[in-house]
Amino acid sequence: MIKIRPVAAPSLLRFIKLEQVCTRPCHHAVAPNEYTDVPKYPPIVDMSRRAKKKRLKTAWHDKITKLPTVEQKLMELNLPKYYGYWSGHLIDVCPKLLGLNFIQYATRTHVVNGLPEEYYSDVKNEAERLTTAVTDKVEHLIHLNYNCPLSRRSFGPGRASERHSTQNFLLGLHRLMASTVDSTVQHIKESVVDMQPRVEAFWILGGLPPDEMLRKTRKNYEPSKELENDLIDRTMQGVSTPRLGVRVTDGLPEVVSRDDPLATSAFVPDNKLDPRAFGFRFQHKPATTVTGFWPGEKKEHSQLWLHSREFITKFVEEYGEHNTDVALHHMMIISSFTQALAHAAYLGFGPVTELTYPLVQQSAITDGQRWNFSVYQLNTCTLHSDLATNNPHNNILWLGEEQVLFENGVKGLNAEVLTALISMYLKKGIERDNPTPHLGSYKHLADHPASEEYREMFQSHLHDLFSGRGRHFMKPEMYLWEKIYKKDFNTRFFEARRRFFENHYKQKDPGQRRLDEYSPIYIPKAKRKDRRVKYKPMLDSEELYKYH
């Protein structure tokens, strides 16, 4: 091997064939032996477009997983889209007639008819004993709410009055239940009750077919021609609207183990259609995940959610009595999944971070008279890319039959309903070791080591994002006349190209604008700490705010 040292005349080097390795400059430490016995090849990386895109995605997911606080993870999820994600809104009280299979696919839920009896076997005896103690009081409550004339303010037209009367009944019922189980368990005494909490969750759903526009774009662009029919991810926004939520310190224990066949290989329907085919609407919205409270509450886990069923009346009026189950299943699946996923997000898991233990949600839906109970076990929350279909786990919903608590006018309660409800109250949560493996020791922004000013700005930025307030300047749109006269049939070729869809030197796609792409905020001289620091630092998910 000829070793050539780079000497005085640099022009010489141009004419010398430098096939071999040059010696290192003297001031670097030289490895004693540059050769190893076994060759250490660098990994062979798949350089196809598909693989490159997948690597970028995985890198982003890893970045989110490594962030130490809940708020930082939520902000990083929002960073790629300044104007929010165009997500499919799955609202629990807006069922679609043919959407049930899609809902099961979107939340990867397997539905089991009937509640899991073994889950409540340890509390059943106590529940039966307490039922006899509480029957009279429940009768008085029912008599007050459904037989006595209550003078209440008008709640407007439609089903609002039914919703409010159900809520009044549930408020009284919870008071009764809380005082009854007080003698037996401690956790209800310490619980906190949310009235009409705001529960929303964001997730990414894979395995969906590309729409016509995307297929055309891919076909017309050389590098992505082969990806024309590749399945895509769509973002989903779930909304749950319970009347009452009971929160406790410890999360409920699992119903079945995460490795049980019911949780790994149960039947979940497949889907080959765009969500819009079923009637679900897409809207621009930031990735919002809230679970009824901001991070910082001590009671983080839910014991029970109580819903009202007045929306089923409207659905049944339009589509018939035989479709009651469709509305019910739709509500319980979306509601429970949203609640469970929102809780998972607050524990450090999320749409790109897989769970390490299952989360269980108990719910009941009622109008005072008719009751349906359900238990939901969340085993997986990552449903992006091929995890929508090739997921080692699936979620499970146990939905009980409709039970009637009391008949109109006839005295005598159905004690089974009360027993089932009391069992749900009595079920005690368990403490897990390592409940938040993907969060730092400080978990929430409140204890983050960054400066106070940055923490305050970051939190208010996140709250602003979740508030749903409109921006001053909306997302730029292509007007119809522009589509006709500039895009489809370009009759205005002489005009200067200034718009976002026209090719020019500073063309920017508004859909690709990131949350941290904004002009730096100016600090007036009077408010500066350092005379020379004219601008506030820019949003950054790892360091909260950073000067670039």
Next chain:
Amino acid sequence: MRVTELRFAQNIGSHFKALWLIQGKKRVSDTGAAAILRAKGVPVVHPQEVLSPAYDRPFEKVDLLPRLEPVKELEEKQTLCHVFTNKFSPVMGVSQVQLITNSVVRSGLPETVLERAVENTAEEDEKVKEAILHAYLLDSKQIKLTRVLDVINRPGWIYKREYGIPVARRHKTLTYQLLLLLDHLVPGAAERQLVEDTITTANFNHSDRLIQTKHRAAFILSSPNPLPQLLDNEEVKSLEEETMPDIYPLSPFINCRAIGNYSLEDSYGVGSGHLHPHTIFIHHNQSRMPHSEEHFNGMTLLYAFSHAAAYAKQIAKIENGNLEKPVVVQVVHMHKQHFHMGVFQLNTLNLTGLSKNIFWTQPWEPLFGKCCFQAAKPVLEGYNPKVFSLLKGLHAQC
């Protein structure tokens, strides 16, 4: 480049249509011909008297958007009535309301309440603080709040529009959570029933006028047993000698104009013969309070009176306006962090007679000083444990 003329062609169609609309409405102008002919003796007849349409063309009235609920418009009555609603603000404060309700006021809650108002344990205080933090700060509901204006310190400054927890929601969440905590501390509290968002209406004759109270309560806590009488009949008799405040030249109905469209139906929130009022929770939900502590305290008395009187009119036996068995009602009036508590005994519905009603109260207490995020940390400062202990005292009465 060819120069083309500016045409504003987009307006042509609408211009054309507008002309048709305008010129289509023919107005028949009087040419004076009919008058001249009549003067010459020629009979002139209006064309519609001779001509008639070839066939009947009935126009079908179609209700395109059916009304969901028929809007009941109250007819104007001859006798005017002073209607006191939640938005009424007594100009002279408690004195004015004393004259309206014929009540006597005692400063300080009754002994029976104060002796049950024990000190809080550390555990109870922690739970109340948690309830406050959740209701006022950590609830994730985000609704557009009313504008913030500081006309005195920063006139003209436009504050950032906040999205957060509305005042009504804060009050509701806190009250319900506090009620749950109180239920654990008092045995037999499970027997009591709670009704949310009630309207209570009652009509009375006061001097020569008709008055009506129409009040919304956030919660009415009712109990199967009525609250015991605090003053026995002799003590009630002795109240007759007490003097009422004089607010001359103002009338007791100042700031409440008499109106003609009212309805004379009485209603009490909880229309059950087996339940008697225990505590009324009133939430003042206007974010900017138009009145001071004096007015706020006056309203508490009025709320107590209206609920006690509406209940009495439905259930109790009344002779010449005096109640055989006086009705006792407790009231808790809230606004943001201020709690004003009172106990009211209704002895008579005769608002101009000698017999008087009695109201025990004390100045309002703030529950806390400041509750906000400081550097993303939830912070509660100036917590006052007295409020919860007084609530315990009120809740323990049976």
